[in-house]
Amino acid sequence: MKVHEYQAKEIFKKYGIPTPKEKVCKDVTEVIAASREIGTPCVIKAQVMVGGRGKAGGIKVAKNGDEAKQYAQQILGMEIKGIPVKKVLVSEAVAITHEAYLGIIIDRTEKKTVVMACKEGGVEIEEVARKNPEAIYKVYADPLLGLMDHHARAVGLFLYDDPKKAFGCASIAQKLYKIFTHLDASLVEINPLVIDQTGQLIALDAKINFDDNGLYRHADVAAMRDRESEDANELRARECDLSYVKLDGDIGCVVNGAGLAMATMDLVKHFGGEPANFLDIGGSSSPEKVKNALDILLKDKNVKVIFFNIFGGITRCDDVANGILQAKRELNIKQPIVARLTGTNEEKAMEILKTAGLVFATTMDEGAKKALELLK
Amino acid sequence: MSILVDKNTKLLVQGITGRDGSFHTRQMLNYGTTVVAGVTPGKGGVEVEGVPVFNSVAEAVKKTHANTSIIFVPAQFAASAVYEAIDGGIKLIVCVSEGIPTIELVKITAYMKDKNCRLIGPNSPGLVSAGDAKVGILPGHIFKKGSVGVISRSGTLTYEIVDHITKVGLGQSTCIGIGGDPIIGTKFIDCLELFAHDKETAAVVVVGEIGGRDEQDTAVYVKKHFKKPVFGFIAGKTAPPDKRMGHAGAIISGTSGTAAEKIKVFKECGIKVGDTPAEVAQLVKSTVKD
Numbered sequence: 001m002k003v004h005e006y007q008a009k010e011i012f013k014k015y016g017i018p019t020p021k022e023k024v025c026k027d028v029t030e031v032i033a034a035s036r037e038i039g040t041p042c043v044i045k046a047q048v049m050v051g052g053r054g055k056a057g058g059i060k061v062a063k064n065g066d067e068a069k070q071y072a073q074q075i076l077g078m079e080i081k082g083i084p085v086k087k088v089l090v091s092e093a094v095a096i097t098h099e100a101y102l103g104i105i106i107d108r109t110e111k112k113t114v115v116m117a118c119k120e121g122g123v124e125i126e127e128v129a130r131k132n133p134e135a136i137y138k139v140y141a142d143p144l145l146g147l148m149d150h151h152a153r154a155v156g157l158f159l160y161d162d163p164k165k166a167f168g169c170a171s172i173a174q175k176l177y178k179i180f181t182h183l184d185a186s187l188v189e190i191n192p193l194v195i196d197q198t199g200q201l202i203a204l205d206a207k208i209n210f211d212d213n214g215l216y217r218h219a220d221v222a223a224m225r226d227r228e229s230e231d232a233n234e235l236r237a238r239e240c241d242l243s244y245v246k247l248d249g250d251i252g253c254v255v256n257g258a259g260l261a262m263a264t265m266d267l268v269k270h271f272g273g274e275p276a277n278f279l280d281i282g283g284s285s286s287p288e289k290v291k292n293a294l295d296i297l298l299k300d301k302n303v304k305v306i307f308f309n310i311f312g313g314i315t316r317c318d319d320v321a322n323g324i325l326q327a328k329r330e331l332n333i334k335q336p337i338v339a340r341l342t343g344t345n346e347e348k349a350m351e352i353l354k355t356a357g358l359v360f361a362t363t364m365d366e367g368a369k370k371a372l373e374l375l376k
Numbered sequence: 377m378s379i380l381v382d383k384n385t386k387l388l389v390q391g392i393t394g395r396d397g398s399f400h401t402r403q404m405l406n407y408g409t410t411v412v413a414g415v416t417p418g419k420g421g422v423e424v425e426g427v428p429v430f431n432s433v434a435e436a437v438k439k440t441h442a443n444t445s446i447i448f449v450p451a452q453f454a455a456s457a458v459y460e461a462i463d464g465g466i467k468l469i470v471c472v473s474e475g476i477p478t479i480e481l482v483k484i485t486a487y488m489k490d491k492n493c494r495l496i497g498p499n500s501p502g503l504v505s506a507g508d509a510k511v512g513i514l515p516g517h518i519f520k521k522g523s524v525g526v527i528s529r530s531g532t533l534t535y536e537i538v539d540h541i542t543k544v545g546l547g548q549s550t551c552i553g554i555g556g557d558p559i560i561g562t563k564f565i566d567c568l569e570l571f572a573h574d575k576e577t578a579a580v581v582v583v584g585e586i587g588g589r590d591e592q593d594t595a596v597y598v599k600k601h602f603k604k605p606v607f608g609f610i611a612g613k614t615a616p617p618d619k620r621m622g623h624a625g626a627i628i629s630g631t632s633g634t635a636a637e638k639i640k641v642f643k644e645c646g647i648k649v650g651d652t653p654a655e656v657a658q659l660v661k662s663t664v665k666d
Contacts, residue, residue: 106479106482106559108588109589111481111482111559112482112485112486113479113482124630126629126632127631129632130632144483144487181479184479211477211478211479212620212624213475213476213478213557214478216475217452217477243621243622245615245619245621247614255532257532258530258556258585258621259532259534259556259622259623259626260530260532260535260536261621262585262586262612262621262622262626263609263611265613265614266612266613266652267652268614270651278619278622280622283531311532312515313514313515313531313532314396342539344515364654365652
């Protein structure tokens with residue numbers, strides 16, 4: 001789960017990481033008031049959970065109150081990578097003398113948390129990791145002891161020659177590590193970590209991604225989810241315990257299991273079609289769940305054909321079949337359905353669907369091809 | 377021969393009294409797996425499918441000499457079940473539970489170090505040594521005893537590919553679902569090391585997906601060290617970046633961990649890649665005579 005910059009900064013503040021003076025605003029009036037309170041020049045920053053806000057014109061420095069108003073009008077309501085800006089952060093303009101990168105992620109290969117530092121701020125760290133890996137200084141935290149002080153100091157000393165700044169940075173690294181482990185983050189990032197004219201370290205930007213698997217034990221974090229910024233269908237899918245991602249094609253896919261769901265999308269593409277979605281109905285699928293899946297799928301008006309690809313293990317094909325029947329009755333489905341149901345109770349499923357007007361396939365290749373033919 | 381599980385497997389089911397635990401205990405018994413014990417704290421003394429249930433792993437191991445454990449407990453309690461199995465002296469722990477916070481796996485990995493014990497999963501469908509033992513939730517009927525090893529990050533996609541392999545007339549030695557989480561106990565390379573020494577295994581199919589760089593590392597390992605033919609499949613060619621595709625580990629971060637990148641490295645390292653599950657089985661058939 002992702003959160004906005006302003007939410008990440010609230011967490012930073014709680015853990016004692018210095019942030020600029022700032023205020024989150026949802027309309028122009030609030031921006032005008034905030035710019036008075038914080039003073040000008042100030043920075044107006046679009047709150048959307050995508051990278052490249054600056055390049056898209058979503059971050060502007062306002063020299064005075066009039067400009068603050070003007071930029072607020074511009075930014076509030078603009079779209080960045082298709083996402084409408086609903087809130088802006090009005091932030092004091094920090095006079096930057098130095099920028100760096102500081103972040104923590106889980107290194108899947110080492111199976112440890114790793115603190116990463118880079119002497120350049122505002123960088124895309126994955127890009128640096130690929131093109132110039134030596135520019136990144138890494139320290140692995142001990143999984144049982146945590147980030148040790150001398151490791152944190154080593155990070156600081158890598159970034160700054162001045163010991164005072166280095167140790168200030170070490171303290172920030174420790175706080176970041178606490179956030180990471182206390183709150184089940186999957187990424188915490190200060191990019192850039194700056195030094196202002198008075199020599200103070202400040203987290204100018206903040207990014208925290210949370211491990212979805214950890215949300216059950218952090219109700220306060222889960223409550224930060226910005227439901228408006230998410231695809232309504234994806235949100236609904238999650239509430240129905242389904243995993244759905246919208247794509248741009250016209251063949252709707254309903255599959256059990258994430259790997260098979262991806263392979264099904266790939267197969268549609270392989271035969272020259274375009275998948276409309278990723279949809280994993282999971283194991284032990286009840287008829288109700290199948291109906292919900294179809295309901296969500298059909299909210300996407302691009303879907304012209306529906307392709308069921310079920311390999312029954314724990315999932316019983318007859319449950320899926322009953323779900324299809326129920327959905328057909330209740331949802332007024334006009335799109336043709338291609339069904340490939342194999343494995344547990346497939347004969348029962350066939351019996352159930354015999355007169356349902358579906359197109360059947362015995363293999364996923366055949367199913368994908370039939371779905372494509374139906375598009376014509 | 378086979379790897380990890382066989383006729384000598386003495387299985388303990390953690391969470392045996394739950395819905396999934398009891399259902400799959402029956403399925404595993406039907407397959408011929410020797411299930412010697414179950415554990416559900418507080419329910420010691422009862423029987424499930426004729427299998428005695430104990431209050432602790434330690435007690436179950438002492439009384440039944442279980443050497444392998446499978447975990448069906450809910451995610452919130454799964455990490456603690458893994459620790460109990462480690463301390464109870466279990467040699468192979470298979471964790472089916474999905475949804476364990478990743479940081480718990482960081483800790484488990486550290487705790488297991490230097491202990492003579494292996495974890496498969498979490499978020500794993502388990503493993504099958506065809507004809508000998510099933511420790512997991514995979515549908516037993518699709519397997520046929522043979523010489524193809526299968527390692528996969530997925531569940532149903534594994535069944536799909538195994539089914540194709542069986543239908544082209546080949547069989548499997550051992551098929552392992554290593555799990556779809558970002559951090560897992562046993563990776564592709566760990567399995568390959570075991571397959572390298574397994575006389576029964578003539579070739580291995582590696583079924584990967586988007587996210588992380590395990591497949592890339594595996595390909596380099598295969599090129600350098602692995603002498604048997606390896607075939608590959610990567611799911612998620614059409615997956616968009618920065619979206620979790622079901623599995624917690626299946627996410628393209630920015631531009632890294634894409635299927636294209638993985639397929640490229642596979643091919644560079646001499647791993648033949650099938651574009652579709654059916655094609656993978658055809659590729660294996662063209663090389664392996666069962």
